[in-house]
Amino acid sequence: MTLLDFARGPAIHWSLIIMVTGIIWRLLGVLVLTRGADLSRPRDAFGNFKGYRTVFSRAWPSGEFRTTTRYQTAMAYGFHLATLVVVIGIVPHIEFITSLTGASWPGLPNAFGVGAGIMALASLLALVARRVSKPGVYCSNWGDYFSWLVMAAPLVTGLMAFAHLGLRYETMLAIHILSAALLFAWFPFGKLMHAFWFIFSRAQSGVVYAHKGVRI
């Protein structure tokens, strides 16, 4: 079995199994621990319903924080949008998703994928640079840096494989797939789970604030 056979066979297969198992495990494990209902009368009759607006409203910083958070807001948006383009826009990625789900859609020209990949990597570097330079703000632990590393690795190896840099193409492709497998396997156990938690944490805060009549 070659490295590529291993990567796109057992490695990616098991990483997906670990990811799916882990995500459901963590989601259930946390969501079942909901607080009991607040029996007090809400300040606003529709307060709880309005609270869910924070899921969207907190996608953007409040006016008073806009200036101070401008850098990380721009970089984070740049990273997430560019990564989305890379993940769902490049033909090889679409082919992989098709093999998994059967769904298919038209891909972008490779130049867009390369551009988006470079943007994602650059913004990821910009974000970690801020994190390193402001330790007091972020209070980072090793898990934060590991999550950064497993996110950056597929971008670096993917760009290298596409550009035929470094090792032979099939070896770079195998390393790229293995790095994606590591990302999948780590996904449920680090802060990458914010891809799911952000909805619940924002909603929870919003509902509590709205119940108390806080302007949100």
Next chain:
Amino acid sequence: MTTERTLGGFLRHRGVSRRAFLKFCSAMASMMALPASSVTALAEALEQARRPSVIWLSFQECTGCTEALTRSNAPSIEGLIFDFISLDYHHTLQAASGAAAEAAREEAMHENDGQYLLLVDGSIPSVKAYSTIAGISNLDMLKEGAAGAAAIIAIGTCAAYGGLPKADPNPTGAMSVEEIVKDRPIVNIPGCPPLPLAITGLIAHYLAMGVMPELDRLGRPLAFYGENIHDRCYRRPFYDRGLFAETFDDEGARRGWCLYKLGCKAPETYNACAQIKWNQGTSFPIQSGHGCIGCSEPNFWDKGGIYDSVAMGQFGSGPKIAVAASLGAVAGAGAAVLARGKKHKTETELDSDD
């Protein structure tokens, strides 16, 4: 058997002009990445080369490799070089049969001990009874032939890596030459079939230089297998522009767009098909409208479907992922029950403290 006749004399006798011969030498030097100044030396060395004795053993194969080499629609210098060698034993091509054929093989081996080239096509069944020639198993015949060979050329993916006979579940226990012979220089010329120029080019290199050329990690001459087909494919610009044939009869297929989504294995396949092409440079599989099947790579038959693209995962996704989701649900529910129990216990303890 080895004779004193030179290749130069042989080609002149067959009507090959000096110009055509030098053109072939230039092409060979170019393929082997030799400097232009070496063309003359290569031509002189080739011209003076003596006929080498060659024994060609065919085992579990389909004769496609021999066909590719001998069925050119017009005589080429590559073909003539193949004619030039003293092919002392070849099941398909030789006139003799039965005991006379085996006697010719043994005579050639005896007279040219340690000097003959052993060409092998087809894989070798480890279960001896599955394939025998004149009552001799393929395994024994290979070992006997390899013992006195100067070098071995494994022609075709079957001889080089086991090929189709070795495909899962490998009922004959098929093995490649290099899995059996460990003490002789072996060069692999894989392909199903390989490019004729790769076979004769290797022989020409051996005739001119007296040694085998530089090989890659899979034992293939870098001159012919050093390039990725995808990199050399004339459809590559369509890949870069994101223009793909989705089916074999759609607009993209008619306009010659990239076949990546139809399972073309060119990105992971190393061969000279896109440069040299087949039938005197007429075409190659991708040009004819079908994706590369990666036939010069080991175990190509077992690497997923021919029409599955390179990026596709090789797994049965649905049921196993569904089982994983169920496991996750069970584990999550278990964790939740434990956590709730702990939470209630803590709350009870806090209440009692109050």
